[in-house]
Amino acid sequence: MKITKSLIILLVLIAAALLPILTEAYFISVAITILTFMTLAISWDMMLRTGQLSFGTAGFFGLGGYTGIIAVADFGVDPVMGIVLGGLLAGGVSLLLGMAILRLRGLYFAITTMALASVFMVIIRNLHKLTGGPSGKIVYTTLFNYDSAKVYWLMLGIAVGTIVISELFQRSRIRFAVDAIRADETVAKSHGVNIYKYLIFVFVVTSIIQGVIGSTYALQYGFVYPESSFSAHYLLLPIAMALVGGIYSTIGPVLGAVILGLSSEYLKLIMPYGHLIIYGVIIVVVVLFMPNGVYGALKGLFGIRKRRLEER
Amino acid sequence: MESISFLKKHRNIFLLIVVIVVVAIWKPHAAIYGLQRGSLYSLVGLPLSLTLGVVGIMNLAHGDFLSLGIYFVYLFSTNLGMDPLLSIIPVSILLFLLGVVIYKLTVTRVLKSGHLNQLLLTFGISMILLEAMNLIWTSRPRSVYVEYSSTSTTIAGVRFGTYELLYVLFAFAVLIALQLFLKKTRLGQATFAVGQNPRGAKIVGINTGFVYLFVFGISVAILGIAAGVMVPRFAIFPSVGAAFTMKSFCLVAMAGLGNLTGILVSGIVLGVGEAIVQSIPGYAGWSDIVFFGVLIAVIMIRSLRRHSL
Numbered sequence: 001m002k003i004t005k006s007l008i009i010l011l012v013l014i015a016a017a018l019l020p021i022l023t024e025a026y027f028i029s030v031a032i033t034i035l036t037f038m039t040l041a042i043s044w045d046m047m048l049r050t051g052q053l054s055f056g057t058a059g060f061f062g063l064g065g066y067t068g069i070i071a072v073a074d075f076g077v078d079p080v081m082g083i084v085l086g087g088l089l090a091g092g093v094s095l096l097l098g099m100a101i102l103r104l105r106g107l108y109f110a111i112t113t114m115a116l117a118s119v120f121m122v123i124i125r126n127l128h129k130l131t132g133g134p135s136g137k138i139v140y141t142t143l144f145n146y147d148s149a150k151v152y153w154l155m156l157g158i159a160v161g162t163i164v165i166s167e168l169f170q171r172s173r174i175r176f177a178v179d180a181i182r183a184d185e186t187v188a189k190s191h192g193v194n195i196y197k198y199l200i201f202v203f204v205v206t207s208i209i210q211g212v213i214g215s216t217y218a219l220q221y222g223f224v225y226p227e228s229s230f231s232a233h234y235l236l237l238p239i240a241m242a243l244v245g246g247i248y249s250t251i252g253p254v255l256g257a258v259i260l261g262l263s264s265e266y267l268k269l270i271m272p273y274g275h276l277i278i279y280g281v282i283i284v285v286v287v288l289f290m291p292n293g294v295y296g297a298l299k300g301l302f303g304i305r306k307r308r309l310e311e312r
Numbered sequence: 313m314e315s316i317s318f319l320k321k322h323r324n325i326f327l328l329i330v331v332i333v334v335v336a337i338w339k340p341h342a343a344i345y346g347l348q349r350g351s352l353y354s355l356v357g358l359p360l361s362l363t364l365g366v367v368g369i370m371n372l373a374h375g376d377f378l379s380l381g382i383y384f385v386y387l388f389s390t391n392l393g394m395d396p397l398l399s400i401i402p403v404s405i406l407l408f409l410l411g412v413v414i415y416k417l418t419v420t421r422v423l424k425s426g427h428l429n430q431l432l433l434t435f436g437i438s439m440i441l442l443e444a445m446n447l448i449w450t451s452r453p454r455s456v457y458v459e460y461s462s463t464s465t466t467i468a469g470v471r472f473g474t475y476e477l478l479y480v481l482f483a484f485a486v487l488i489a490l491q492l493f494l495k496k497t498r499l500g501q502a503t504f505a506v507g508q509n510p511r512g513a514k515i516v517g518i519n520t521g522f523v524y525l526f527v528f529g530i531s532v533a534i535l536g537i538a539a540g541v542m543v544p545r546f547a548i549f550p551s552v553g554a555a556f557t558m559k560s561f562c563l564v565a566m567a568g569l570g571n572l573t574g575i576l577v578s579g580i581v582l583g584v585g586e587a588i589v590q591s592i593p594g595y596a597g598w599s600d601i602v603f604f605g606v607l608i609a610v611i612m613i614r615s616l617r618r619h620s621l
Contacts, residue, residue: 053428055435100612106427107370108611111561114372115604118558122604126597236439239432273450277443283436287429288421 016156020149028148032220034261035155039162039213040238041245041253043206046166049175049248050202051182052105056113057238059120060090060207061214062230066124066131068215069224073139074130080143080154083215090211091204098203102196105185121230136225143219151220158216162209166250169202178202233276237264240279243286246293255295324577335584340470342587348476350583351483354576355538356553357560358486359531365570366507366527369419369430373438374560377532378553380441381407381539383449386548389456396456396543397478404536411532415525423524438557445550453547461544478541486534487576494572503527507570562607565614582606 020028040057047054064086071077071085101112124131131137144150169175177198180188189195214234218224237260238253245256260282267275286293292300336343360374371377381403388399414437422429461475493500505513506523514520546552563582567574582603589599 048428051428053431100608104611107431108565110427110431111370111558111565112608112611115558115607119601119604122598122600126595232439239435243432273447275443277440277447280436280439280441280443284418284433284440287433287436288418291429 013160017153020152025148028152030261030265032148032152032155034257035152035159036213036217037234037237037241037261038254038257039155039159039209040234041241041257042162042166042250043209043213044238045242045247045249045253046169047202047206048242049169049182050178050199051185052102052199052203053110054113054203054206055110055235056116056207057210058230058232058234059113059117060094060210061217061234062117062124062224062226063093063120064090064211064214065218065224065229066137067211068219069137069139069222070130072141072219073137079141079219082219083143083212086215086218087208087212090214091208094204094207095200098200098207102199102203117230117232117235121226125226131224134226136223136229138223139219140222142222143216146220148220151216155213155216158209158212163250163254165205165209170250174198174202236276236279236283240282240286242293243283244293246295246297246299249295252293252295256293259294324574328577328580331581331584335588339588339591340468341472342591343584344470344472345476345590346584346587347580348473348479348583349587350580351480351576352476352538352542352579353556353559353563353583354579355479355483355486355541356535356556357563357575357579358483358490358572359534360557360560361564361567361569361572361575362490362527362534363531364564366503367419367423367524368510369423369528370427370434370561371528371531372431372434372557373441374535375553375555375557376438376441376445377407377411378535378539378542378556379445379550380410380553381536382543382546382548382552383445384536385539385543386454386456389543396458396540400537400540403539404533407536408529408533411529412525415528419528420521420524438554442550442554449550451549453549455547456543458544473545475545482537482541483576483579486537487572490572499523499526558607559603562603562610565607566610 019031040061044054044057067089068079068082068086071082072079077085097116101109104112125134127133143154169178177188177193177195180191180193181195181198185195214229218229238257241256241260242253243256244260245254246252260279264275267278271278290297332343332347335346356375356378360371363369363371363374384403384406385396385399388394388402389396394402418433418437419430422433463474464471465474466472494504495501502513502518503523503526505516505518506520510520513523559582563575563578566578566582585602585606586599589602590596
């Protein structure tokens with residue numbers, strides 16, 4: 001069982017790595033988009049596992065993008081270094097903010113994170129000299145000079161890295177702490193779990209991931225613009241993907257990103273405007289009728305089958 | 313003694329009056345614009361406070377219901393030639409029905425399943441409403457012109473729009489109407505009881521399910537009033553109301569749950585704050601941050617004091 005599992009993972013990885021050689025430019029760009037949203041979806045789910053609903057993904061995504069572009073445009077940093085800086089700044093900001101807002105729980109944490117994207121946007125729109133204000137900023141040295149295969153490999157690396165981090169979290173003592181916090185904070189606290197420390201740790205790690213993916217995304221096109229960098233897309237789609245795939249797992253958001261990523265390409269063709277309405281519908285339907293997502297449903301199906309076999 | 317307790321009881325209102333008078337002497341324009349805009353924020357914030365306080369649901373689609381109401385008013389005035397203020401009546405009825413239907417179809421199923429699902433659900437509803445409006449009416453801004461909306465008057469050398477004083481009027485009217493409803497009517501008393509203690513209310517025989525349904529519906533319907541007064545002065549586009557969700561929540565966090573008068577007070581204080589920032593040359597763009605700054609500050613202070621919000 002274990003060997004087949006690792007074999008499947010290996011095959012998927014090889015297939016993913018060979019993709020740019022085997023396919024044309026259009027499919028590579030679709031794959032890059034899917035990987036972007038997959039990373040966001042996993043990072044959103046990682047925070048959700050602590051029981052805290054974060055609406056801040058778009059905020060840190062945009063912040064990372066702006067940091068990357070500014071580092072390259074104003075300080076002549078290499079784009080790859082710009083990505084690192086994007087992650088670091090998002091991490092730093094999230095550490096400072098997290099120390100404040102993670103004292104809040106549930107509703108108030110969620111709403112405050114929702115405000116973050118708007119706050120970042122207002123700040124960036126008003127720092128004209130640094131950020132270009134409302135008209136955005138362009139940079140001429142893009143990531144790998146528009147070589148989409150290389151960008152794809154970098155994205156794949158970031159996505160795989162995120163998956164590994166997420167799995168590490170799931171297999172270490174962090175998971176026990178996180179699950180305990182989600183289940184019952186008071187009980188967790190009375191058993192000596194340092195809730196605050198773990199929440200900040202997870203919040204910072206997920207924000208770094210969002211910052212990194214944000215700056216990668218911005219640097220591959222070489223421009224940032226307040227409305228598009230902080231667009232609700234980067235919040236709505238990851239949430240829909242994680243929900244469809246199945247929350248509280250690594251494989252769920254991955255599955256969801258692939259399913260919705262591929263179907264959204266088709267949706268865009270038949271419904272150029274307002275295709276986002278489908279994502280809203282998906283979120284509502286999943287919350288109401290399928291709280292465990294596709295992965296949960298599959299697991300349930302196999303779980304039942306396994307139990308039946310055991311009964312015999 | 314009595315006068316002191318009277319002062320204590322209405323501390324917030326006195327504070328508000330003092331703030332407005334001080335600002336009025338310092339920056340008369342900021343005071344009047346702030347009062348007008350702050351009243352509008354309160355008018356939109358009041359129903360959110362009601363749903364959050366009684367039903368216990370944070371409706372992230374609040375602002376999108378407002379946008380929808382604004383489009384309804386737009387339709388009534390362009391197709392039927394109805395006055396925007398008059399169209400408040402049919403639009404509120406439409407919104408009430410829509411709120412009831414959405415509540416019955418979705419919200420009622422997540423009442424017991426924790427804030428996480430509730431937030432995700434209303435977030436999904438918000439996206440559906442927003443994108444539906446994008447799909448039907450596109451993002452092209454529209455407007456409705458009525459003659460009386462651009463009148464202005466000059467008092468003591470300060471020139472300001474008179475139409476916006478309607479915001480103040482409607483905000484106070486809705487607040488008083490809600491207070492009367494909660495205190496004087498049977499359903500209102502039941503609503504108040506459910507807001508205080510849902511289980512206790514159920515034990516004494518209140519149909520809590522109906523109260524929730526009614527409160528959700530009426531909260532969405534009140535947005536019709538806000539939509540009607542807003543239409544003559546606002547550009548109409550799908551995300552026009554979205555910003556009000558956060559601002560309304562900010563007011564609720566500032567006033568505390570179940571404090572309707574507090575919504576009006578904090579709305580006006582924040583409106584004046586915004587107007588002051590806007591009146592500083594070169595810093596007008598920063599005014600949007602006033603609400604978020606106050607929101608974070610208020611929440612921090614409360615969490616440090618270990619007050620449950």
